[in-house]
Amino acid sequence: xxxxxxxxxxxxxxxxxxxxxxxxxxxxxxxxxxxxxDLMAGEQFDxxxxxxxxxGVVPTLVHGDLVVRESSLILEYIDDLSxxxxxxxxxxxxxxxxxxxxxxxxxxxxxxxxxxxxxxxxANILAAKTPEQIAxxxxxxxxxxxxxxxxxxxxxxxxxxxxxxDFYTLHKTFTDMSASLNRTKWLAGEQHSMADIAxxxxxxxxxRLGFNGLWSSRFPEMTDWxxxxxxxxxxxxxxxxxxxxxxxRKMRADGSAYWPELNRIWQAMLDGQTAGAA
Ligand SMILES: N[C@@H](CCC(=O)N[C@@H](CS)C(=O)NCC(=O)O)C(=O)O
Numbered sequence: 001x002x003x004x005x006x007x008x009x010x011x012x013x014x015x016x017x018x019x020x021x022x023x024x025x026x027x028x029x030x031x032x033x034x035x036x037x038d039l040m041a042g043e044q045f046d047x048x049x050x051x052x053x054x055x056g057v058v059p060t061l062v063h064g065d066l067v068v069r070e071s072s073l074i075l076e077y078i079d080d081l082s083x084x085x086x087x088x089x090x091x092x093x094x095x096x097x098x099x100x101x102x103x104x105x106x107x108x109x110x111x112x113x114x115x116x117x118x119x120x121x122x123a124n125i126l127a128a129k130t131p132e133q134i135a136x137x138x139x140x141x142x143x144x145x146x147x148x149x150x151x152x153x154x155x156x157x158x159x160x161x162x163x164x165x166d167f168y169t170l171h172k173t174f175t176d177m178s179a180s181l182n183r184t185k186w187l188a189g190e191q192h193s194m195a196d197i198a199x200x201x202x203x204x205x206x207x208r209l210g211f212n213g214l215w216s217s218r219f220p221e222m223t224d225w226x227x228x229x230x231x232x233x234x235x236x237x238x239x240x241x242x243x244x245x246x247x248x249r250k251m252r253a254d255g256s257a258y259w260p261e262l263n264r265i266w267q268a269m270l271d272g273q274t275a276g277a278a
Contacts, residue, residue: 012044030082
């Protein structure tokens with residue numbers, strides 16, 4: 001590293017965009033100190049944390065006096081800290097492709113958030129909190145659009161109107177990923193890069209929820225990419241190590257219970273697309 005300032009990452013153990021940054025730090029080989037927030041307990045809304053991240057979301061990276069928010073921007077920031085283990089590809093076309101993936105991550109994150117919250121998180125919250133506690137929790141979300149979405153997902157689960165747009169995003173994501181992976185081993189070329197680092201935690205989450213039927217038959221390249229990504233040391237230290245075997249088993253069992261309904265909605269969307277194209 002170019003200086004001796006410590007990197008501090010405010011993150012959540014099972015938060016996908018936190019995992020994304022942890023993978024980047026591991027691939028880059030940087031030392032960092034973690035501040036884990038309990039998102040279920042609402043620690044992201046503590047005034048001290050809101051001063052760092054006014055939207056009340058993780059991750060936030062602090063490096064000296066600089067506060068960096070947004071997981072994709074954090075990946076770019078840490079990559080520029082040193083020339084070792086460059087995460088951004090060198091080829092200009094691959095740089096553009098990678099930056100496209102970083103932009104698309106905003107929508108992809110929203111889709112993963114919907115599928116997690118409309119299924120297992122909703123069940124956990126409805127079981128653990130009274131309606132008043134849930135209302136109070138939603139009221140603490142600073143960004144009105146995020147609060148309205150959380151409310152809608154908690155009220156409607158998989159019937160939420162958000163699902164249609166989020167399924168569109170996922171279908172487009174899988175289509176684009178497969179097209180890239182048919183050309184090259186990794187998303188932005190023959191070398192593993194920031195593009196793969198940006199996406200792995202999201203796809204991994206869907207698989208951990210038991211939703212890999214979203215891509216397994218139509219986009220088999222995604223499965224090969226997931227397996228290859230999981231063989232990297234960064235996956236073990238940045239994602240796997242943040243969940244116990246019991247928690248992983250529970251997430252898969254709880255998530256899988258939603259798969260028949262989720263798949264029904266997914267197939268209906270795919271059929272609608274085919275009918276529209278005919
Ligand atoms: N676009 C942001 C998304 C940040 C975000 O929404 N983080 C989630 C965890 S993955 C969060 O902190 N949620 C807070 C909550 O659930 O209240 C990024 O990529 O950093």
